Amino acid sequence: MNENKININWFPGHMAQTLKMIDGELKICDAIVYVVDARCPQSCINPQFDDFIGRKPVLFVLNKIDLASSGVKEQFIQSLQIKTPYMVITRNSVKSGGTEAVVKALQKLLAERIQAKMSHGIVKTLRVAVIGVTNCGKSTFINNMTNKGKTQTGNRPGVTRTKQWVPITDNLWLLDTPGTLWPAFTNQQVARNLAYVGSINDEILDTVALSQALLEDLTKLQPAAVQARFGVTSFAEIAKKRGCILRGGVLDTRRAAKMILSEFREGKIGKFNLDNLL
Template sequence: MSEAQSIQWFPGHMTRSRRQIEKYLKQVDAVAEIADARIPISSRNPDLDRMIQRKPRIILLNKSDVADPSATKEWISNYQKQNILAIAVDCKSGKGLRAFQPSIHQVLTRQIETWKQKGMVGRTIRVMVIGVPNVGKSSLINRLSHGNHAAVENRPGVTRTNQWFPIGKGLDLLDTPGVLWPKFENKIVGEHLAFTGAVKDDVLDTENLAVRLLELLCRLYPDALQARYRLEKLDFSGLDGWKILEAIGQKRGMLISGGEIDTERASIMLLDEFRAGKIGKITLERVGDTI
């Protein structure tokens, strides 16, 4: 089995972003925290958790369209036990987003009642959208704001400034740059974020990352892996990730001069297909996992 690589990625603008988030938290009524439904543990930044503290919030498990539905239900139930409201969404297609505004009103029930008693009926609710890079913050806002577009690109760290977006009568959203913690104390957390694209690929050892992903998929979703890459005749037991990567490269005809398998190209393809959900609906972290 290959060894997890240590991943550190904290561009200077993220330090500034964290300070801005701490500043703007005082100006908002609630927080919409977006997490990746495939890695609900790793994609929830503990620094953000500490900054938010008692501020009313909801958790949006984004990219639920490519996550394991049964695992997503377990996570929502688990958050409910912690008195945290969570909903499954797909920000790109808009699936699940009809529940967004009612959910915000639900967590602000007491505050809204207080405003009414003070004669502040119709006061605009201000919500901060927060999360790690490339988790879907801008996609959420673009879906809800109907034309007031935030920058969207499938590359971490694109949103660089705080921006306000009205998304209907009485509700404004604040888009914030994605924030990662300065150092991944747990290598597995960094690795899972890299699998899903929250860390720039150009700072990673792509082949080692692909091998680590394969070893995880062999354990969690062997049938999906075999079906996608036609590896039915391959016995995963006793095989390391490198051998499986080579088998996939060979199946896809990814060869270089001399008939050698182009493992770098196969690695990029594997990561792209995992992120796009082409291997199957996969969740890498389950309720009760210790990472």
């Protein structure tokens, strides 16, 4: 399709304020947990990453790994070109828990700092900021670790609007922050990838054009998966086959678009790595 039909930029005012808030909070944080969607982890990384993060150790969490194609973790690690110490772990979109693995990873990243404090008889309480794009699962990640639902969640971008410090253990506090993007997308494929997974508000998008672009991109990656799910591959054929028809035989394109986007986001079409489109 003609890429000019869908040009995406979304950076509401509260995101600029959030970036300033995060920048201030990072000064008191020992490390960062950077939650990314495993279906497009490279696309989730702020292009000003090095300037934004500085030298803070980073634990990358590839969230929703069960919805991504195999090998995505290794490919993501190969793509990283950062100067700060880091580790990469994966998380399932549905299974809770996993606190021990996260704590151990953070302790390993911060071993020298913790040891230095302990040598002076100080028990170090770790303060860690959890950041990421909108709707990548930051709050769900924290709630799964606490199993107490302490932070507000929702399957749409922009649910978390304020910072929240959440105790995980006696010696670990996590800062839940609102999701943020960046002021302009220099690569529209990155923008589309984020829109496909729901990190850009559907309400500001032409969802019909977006779903058509998604079908084309998924067909480039795994044509057999699209064919297996729908039996056909074009938007119009899928709409007809699924009964998205208005009175008079007119295609209900909005309903078809919503259905296609929902089925992709729920993993019903298959497991993908959208970064292979970059």
